[in-house]
Amino acid sequence: MRTSALKKDFTHHLLQWNRKLNKRHMPWKGEKDPYKIWLSEIILQQTRVEQGWAYYDRFIKTYPNITKLAAASEEKIFKLWEGLGYYSRCRNLIATARYISSERKGIFPDTFEDILALKGVGSYTAAAIASFAFNLPHAVVDGNVFRVLARYFGISVDTMSSEGKKQFTMLANELLDKKKPGIYNQAIMDFGALVCKPQNPLCTGCPLKNECVAFNKKKVQDLPVKSKKLVKTKRWFYYLVIEHNNQVLVRKRTEKDIWQNLYEFVLLETEKSTSPEKLTGTGLFEQVFERGSFRVESVSDTYVQQLSHQTIEGRFLRIRPKKMPVVEGFEVVSLSRLTRLAFPRFISRYLAEMG
Numbered sequence: 001m002r003t004s005a006l007k008k009d010f011t012h013h014l015l016q017w018n019r020k021l022n023k024r025h026m027p028w029k030g031e032k033d034p035y036k037i038w039l040s041e042i043i044l045q046q047t048r049v050e051q052g053w054a055y056y057d058r059f060i061k062t063y064p065n066i067t068k069l070a071a072a073s074e075e076k077i078f079k080l081w082e083g084l085g086y087y088s089r090c091r092n093l094i095a096t097a098r099y100i101s102s103e104r105k106g107i108f109p110d111t112f113e114d115i116l117a118l119k120g121v122g123s124y125t126a127a128a129i130a131s132f133a134f135n136l137p138h139a140v141v142d143g144n145v146f147r148v149l150a151r152y153f154g155i156s157v158d159t160m161s162s163e164g165k166k167q168f169t170m171l172a173n174e175l176l177d178k179k180k181p182g183i184y185n186q187a188i189m190d191f192g193a194l195v196c197k198p199q200n201p202l203c204t205g206c207p208l209k210n211e212c213v214a215f216n217k218k219k220v221q222d223l224p225v226k227s228k229k230l231v232k233t234k235r236w237f238y239y240l241v242i243e244h245n246n247q248v249l250v251r252k253r254t255e256k257d258i259w260q261n262l263y264e265f266v267l268l269e270t271e272k273s274t275s276p277e278k279l280t281g282t283g284l285f286e287q288v289f290e291r292g293s294f295r296v297e298s299v300s301d302t303y304v305q306q307l308s309h310q311t312i313e314g315r316f317l318r319i320r321p322k323k324m325p326v327v328e329g330f331e332v333v334s335l336s337r338l339t340r341l342a343f344p345r346f347i348s349r350y351l352a353e354m355g
């Protein structure tokens with residue numbers, strides 16, 4: 001089949017599948033309010049739909065419009081975001097809400113370029129908002145779209161290369177139904193999530209299989225081509241939960257590192273895995289406590305959290321000091337206040353298990 005006919009067929013079959021067979025329900029689907037679309041897209045940037053759904057519902061319930069979100073305290077917003085990870089999204093969410101509320105009188109921008117200029121909004125998110133809320137003809141291009149297009153058209157160019165990104169973006173915009181860009185964009189995202197999945201795509205029942213190059217040439221497993229392999233660094237965190245008179249020491253992380261703006265206990269980071277016994281005998285411990293002025297009440301099991309570029313592994317040492325030590329940068333808070341602070345998942349899992 002000629003390429004132009006193949007392209008036409010793709011769009012036609014995709015929209016037909018969407019009309020007749022796509023039963024995927026999501027609370028933000030068909031939404032026209034740019035605030036709600038933006039919120040859902042920011043939540044979904046690094047999060048699966050199943051996990052993001054409940055967060056979206058809670059955010060919309062608590063902050064039904066951008067003015068309400070802009071007026072809320074950082075602490076409350078971070079608490080609501082707790083557990084979603086990738087906290088730079090939350091910082092950008094707050095900054096953008098406040099910018100739109102104060103500089104644009106609460107009115108969301110309505111051009112692709114102005115949407116793209118918002119903090120935390122990349123070309124994918126801008127295309128999604130522009131097409132869903134304002135019916136503007138911009139195609140979404142992400143891993144889902146790379147996969148569907150690479151397979152259907154049999155493209156083996158590396159999707160991680162700049163040439164690949166350029167080629168897929170051009171093709172995606174050519175295929176876009178310019179009259180119904182929102183419906184088309186949602187359809188290709190749903191199709192990639194439900195049918196042309198990364199593992200075990202449903203080729204046998206796929207309405208696009210007759211023309212799909214990868215299916216007909218038995219190359220489905222080989223496409224898309226992704227070259228870059230992620231190298232993860234490993235870090236060891238040992239948290240000292242120093243508890244005295246129903247109070248503990250915490251601080252807000254402010255460095256340019258993971259978990260910025262989230263709270264944590266006193267952290268001893270080591271270069272390799274170590275035993276709690278070894279740890280309490282090191283100079284690191286003496287920086288916090290005078291010799292013999294504490295006892296280790298319990299040591300947790302090992303906790304692991306996978307981040308995109310790092311693996312965090314570590315344990316929690318619950319410590320009873322004779323008096324609360326003064327540790328620079330840390331504040332003393334009551335145990336009851338802990339429930340109102342936002343912690344990284346690594347810590348909140350420990351707190352949940354400790355009750």
Ligand code: SF4
Nearest residue numbers: 196203206209212215
């Ligand atoms: S036939 Fe298989 S590989 Fe081709 S578009 Fe359909 S699901 Fe994807």
